[in-house]
Amino acid sequence: MAFSNDTTRRCYPEVDFGGYSRVDGTVAFYSRINALLTPKTRLLDIGCGRGSGKHDACDWRRTLQCFKGRVAHVTGIDPDPAAAANPDLDDFHLIEPGNPWPLEDGSVDLALSDFALEHLEHPDEFFAECHRILAPGGQVCLRTPNKYFYVSLIAALIPNRFHAALTSRVQNEREDEDVFPTFYRCNTRRSIVRIMKTAGFDVTVVRHEAEPAYLHFSNLAYRIGAIAHRLMPPPLASTLLVYARKR
Numbered sequence: 001m002a003f004s005n006d007t008t009r010r011c012y013p014e015v016d017f018g019g020y021s022r023v024d025g026t027v028a029f030y031s032r033i034n035a036l037l038t039p040k041t042r043l044l045d046i047g048c049g050r051g052s053g054k055h056d057a058c059d060w061r062r063t064l065q066c067f068k069g070r071v072a073h074v075t076g077i078d079p080d081p082a083a084a085a086n087p088d089l090d091d092f093h094l095i096e097p098g099n100p101w102p103l104e105d106g107s108v109d110l111a112l113s114d115f116a117l118e119h120l121e122h123p124d125e126f127f128a129e130c131h132r133i134l135a136p137g138g139q140v141c142l143r144t145p146n147k148y149f150y151v152s153l154i155a156a157l158i159p160n161r162f163h164a165a166l167t168s169r170v171q172n173e174r175e176d177e178d179v180f181p182t183f184y185r186c187n188t189r190r191s192i193v194r195i196m197k198t199a200g201f202d203v204t205v206v207r208h209e210a211e212p213a214y215l216h217f218s219n220l221a222y223r224i225g226a227i228a229h230r231l232m233p234p235p236l237a238s239t240l241l242v243y244a245r246k247r
Contacts, residue, residue: 007219011222012211020058023211025210029114030064030065032141036139037110042108043109043110044076046077047077047114047116048077048086049086050082051085051088053065068090075091075108076091077094077103098125100132105132106138110138110140110141111134111140112142115144116142117186118144120186124199127196139244141244142241142242144186145240147188148188149237149239155182188240196244201244201246201247203244204242204243207239207241208239209232209237210239
């Protein structure tokens with residue numbers, strides 16, 4: 001049986017008022033980012049992708065994720081050439097893993113990366129580049145899965161070549177070209193704090209429990225998941241929200 005939006009409303013009735021739930025991770029993450037912005041902010045979207053936010057069914061989430069025209073400049077970088085089509089960028093740079101990013105030292109005020117950290121094979125190189133391109137006192141905001149969340153644990157057991165097929169079954173809105181290999185090299189609170197402090201950041205990690213998005217394949221599974229997520233111990237939460245400042 002196809003998933004029904006009525007199931008979401010039964011689990012999170014407040015969705016009828018604004019289109020998002022009280023535990024919406026996108027609203028939590030991007031609201032924090034928006035609170036840090038000024039008209040002079042030079043913003044970098046790391047792993048910007050093709051701009052999936054523009055397809056969001058919720059008007060408020062779309063507004064929160066679009067920065068173009070509200071800050072001084074929005075730059076996107078991504079190893080996928082298809083990301084050049086992202087309409088929410090002022091400019092785009094293609095990057096290659098292991099190579100320095102094509103950005104000047106201290107040229108960014110705020111860097112964000114949304115669900116990209118889990119795809120990094122060498123996170124120490126990533127954070128070294130973040131530190132290099134940020135201006136003094138610059139900030140970086142990251143959202144990534146918790147390695148100890150049940151979906152991450154299952155994904156770690158499944159070879160990467162099967163991820164696209166499996167994800168398309170449990171998340172109908174995800175396209176195969178938007179599924180990339182995962183490594184989970186820096187996806188615990190402890191590992192993030194350790195690596196980022198070594199790279200020269202003051203860092204805060206917030207554990208966030210969102211809706212059971214990976215259970216949309218079944219109304220019953222989603223209802224059970226919504227209950228389980230409410231009872232989940234913080235160390236097993238689905239998502240880590242990371243906010244850091246360059247020292």
